[in-house]
Amino acid sequence: MADAATVKDSKAKTVLKTIFNNKIILAFFLVVLLFIAGEIIVPGFAKFNHVMSVLQAAFFLGLVALGQTIVVVSGKEGLDMSVGAAVTLGVVLGAAIINGNDANLLPAILITLGSGFLLGVVNGVGVSILNLAPLIMTMAWGIVIEGGILFIIKGHMFGTGSPALEFLGHGALHLGSLTVPSVVMIWIVLIVIVLFLMNRTRPGRILYAIGENDRAAELLGIRTRLVRIAIYGISGAVSCLSGLLLLGFVGSAHLNLGARYVLPSCVAVIIGGIRFGGGAGSYLGAVAGCIFLTTLQSILTTLQLSEGGRQTITGLVLIVLLLAYTRGSRRQ
Amino acid sequence: MTTAGLKQKNGSISWLQKFIRHSAFPSIVIFIVLLVINASIQPNFYSSRVLRSNLMTFTPFIFVAIAQGIIILSGSLDLSLGSAISLFNCLTAYLMTDKNVAPVLILGFGVTVVASGLINGYAIGKLRMPALITTFATSAIYLGLAMIILPVAGGYVPKAFYSLYKSSIGGFLPFAGIMLAAGIIIWFIFSKTGAYRYIYAIGSNEAGAYASDISVWKTRMTAHIFASLFIFMAGMCILMITSTGEYRTGQSYTLNSVAAVVIGGIALTGGKGSIVGAIFGALILGILNNIIFYSGVSSYFQIFAKGLIIVIALCIGAVPVLIKQRKKRKGGE
Numbered sequence: 001m002a003d004a005a006t007v008k009d010s011k012a013k014t015v016l017k018t019i020f021n022n023k024i025i026l027a028f029f030l031v032v033l034l035f036i037a038g039e040i041i042v043p044g045f046a047k048f049n050h051v052m053s054v055l056q057a058a059f060f061l062g063l064v065a066l067g068q069t070i071v072v073v074s075g076k077e078g079l080d081m082s083v084g085a086a087v088t089l090g091v092v093l094g095a096a097i098i099n100g101n102d103a104n105l106l107p108a109i110l111i112t113l114g115s116g117f118l119l120g121v122v123n124g125v126g127v128s129i130l131n132l133a134p135l136i137m138t139m140a141w142g143i144v145i146e147g148g149i150l151f152i153i154k155g156h157m158f159g160t161g162s163p164a165l166e167f168l169g170h171g172a173l174h175l176g177s178l179t180v181p182s183v184v185m186i187w188i189v190l191i192v193i194v195l196f197l198m199n200r201t202r203p204g205r206i207l208y209a210i211g212e213n214d215r216a217a218e219l220l221g222i223r224t225r226l227v228r229i230a231i232y233g234i235s236g237a238v239s240c241l242s243g244l245l246l247l248g249f250v251g252s253a254h255l256n257l258g259a260r261y262v263l264p265s266c267v268a269v270i271i272g273g274i275r276f277g278g279g280a281g282s283y284l285g286a287v288a289g290c291i292f293l294t295t296l297q298s299i300l301t302t303l304q305l306s307e308g309g310r311q312t313i314t315g316l317v318l319i320v321l322l323l324a325y326t327r328g329s330r331r332q
Numbered sequence: 333m334t335t336a337g338l339k340q341k342n343g344s345i346s347w348l349q350k351f352i353r354h355s356a357f358p359s360i361v362i363f364i365v366l367l368v369i370n371a372s373i374q375p376n377f378y379s380s381r382v383l384r385s386n387l388m389t390f391t392p393f394i395f396v397a398i399a400q401g402i403i404i405l406s407g408s409l410d411l412s413l414g415s416a417i418s419l420f421n422c423l424t425a426y427l428m429t430d431k432n433v434a435p436v437l438i439l440g441f442g443v444t445v446v447a448s449g450l451i452n453g454y455a456i457g458k459l460r461m462p463a464l465i466t467t468f469a470t471s472a473i474y475l476g477l478a479m480i481i482l483p484v485a486g487g488y489v490p491k492a493f494y495s496l497y498k499s500s501i502g503g504f505l506p507f508a509g510i511m512l513a514a515g516i517i518i519w520f521i522f523s524k525t526g527a528y529r530y531i532y533a534i535g536s537n538e539a540g541a542y543a544s545d546i547s548v549w550k551t552r553m554t555a556h557i558f559a560s561l562f563i564f565m566a567g568m569c570i571l572m573i574t575s576t577g578e579y580r581t582g583q584s585y586t587l588n589s590v591a592a593v594v595i596g597g598i599a600l601t602g603g604k605g606s607i608v609g610a611i612f613g614a615l616i617l618g619i620l621n622n623i624i625f626y627s628g629v630s631s632y633f634q635i636f637a638k639g640l641i642i643v644i645a646l647c648i649g650a651v652p653v654l655i656k657q658r659k660k661r662k663g664g665e
Contacts, residue, residue, distance in 0.1 A: 132646055132647070136590055136646060140591070140643045141639075143635075143639035144636065144640050146635075147632075147639045150636070151636045154632055155632070266465070266468070276465060306480060307483070308478070310476070311473075311476030312473050313476075315472030322461055322462075323461065326459070
């Protein structure tokens, strides 16, 4: 009897410990806290429809953060700073190809995915073959892409979205008084697929393997360089797709849409507990991070903080989390 | 040549070979080639006016390259350098009046040392936070603060102060040149100290340096603090060039400084290379900018071309490391 009690006791302890050590649960807990704080500041902040609108805005960051997640998990100090340029490319390409015609939607999706992938592949080559620091390589390449876009369109945006794209980006399903945005449904499906792929399939295991130990993975017969190039390619592709959908959400295209996704996508990954050394972390954590950041932005906007204030606070949040997480990992 | 050959037979290496084997040698060669191209494109390249204007634009480039070079040699990295310059720029332009130039500059100096030197140095050195992401985060904070101080371009910089940069002392000694010379002399003196050797030591072999009783975190922090002095000098030059405050001012310097350091033959992993290379790397980037400008392409293309040049430079910098790794692998197998 006594034995059983101690076993039960230690089990309860381990459950508590896993909750505290589990960054994903912690991140969702932070999100709930933020919503409570928001409700206190602005009554109605935590209502269903407003929560949905926050989630709707978070989706686009969530898609970018998906790319960021796999890049970070793949290790070697992986980081993709060209996601902003990829988003801008998606916006510009989407507007130019669709140009108001629904029939062009599918080609636009395929072309943005393809060109985003190519953009990422260059990053991948720089990182895995030339051994350049990912941060530097992707940052420089992002500047090239942004400069290239500017050079080609010469500052004039061309084309618009179409009704179907606008429904994808901005539409919603109305169930009585409840509104469920279409992107939120897309996101839920996406999360399920990504979690399945990352945890239950061979490509997912390969991703974690090369992040954990590149050399060991190579010795197991995994072509690590090729895999890493593909990972950066996928990151570029999903960011570019995010840009296309963003065009549907915002309605009109402008050039600075991408830049505001770079820093938040990195912060979201950190909040989600995805280790910067690679090899560990779940997309679910990044999702929590994206919702956290978008909620924070929403509160800061209602407080009417300037762009600079928001930038400063985002940076401070990043520093505090970095400090907490690097301390935590050192203790282990 | 014969004496060089003789010396080599005796076992010592001649100065010529030493020069060729130096990590800065490729950058010096590239610099000379580009200089010739630039001189053939830019009209009146050798006139004193053009030389002086080149000197004026190159000086801050060289300062940020020295700063980034010292930080990278210590095995760290500073991506907040550009934002720190922006913060300095906005703060000083916001506070300056005709009468308080010196106190405002001292305040700006203090802010730069705290932001770039103490905060980054302490976080990376003592708290052992990853340099890349940490300075990326502080970069957001400094830029945010700069945006809060001056949301739109403006502020005031007294003419008596900023025209100093264009002036010459005694009619022939350009002020920018004096600043550059002062900076290089400061670096030269510092390079003869023990602290400078420690920076190389912790950059190339941290565990070994620790084992031989070098305080790693103090040394790394010293590198950041010393570099912040050069960031301040760069900020001052830029303030005098633009003669206004704007939060975008410093942004391009971050990546440019890293590119200059890499072109100059300093390894991003730390501990290998020399500041002389970084200086030539900065000169190369400056001259490339000149060449792009005078080749008469559109301004949109210039942004694109500059980015592309940095990517190409990074790739070229990566090649020697790649060859070494190949050799190692072959040797290992």
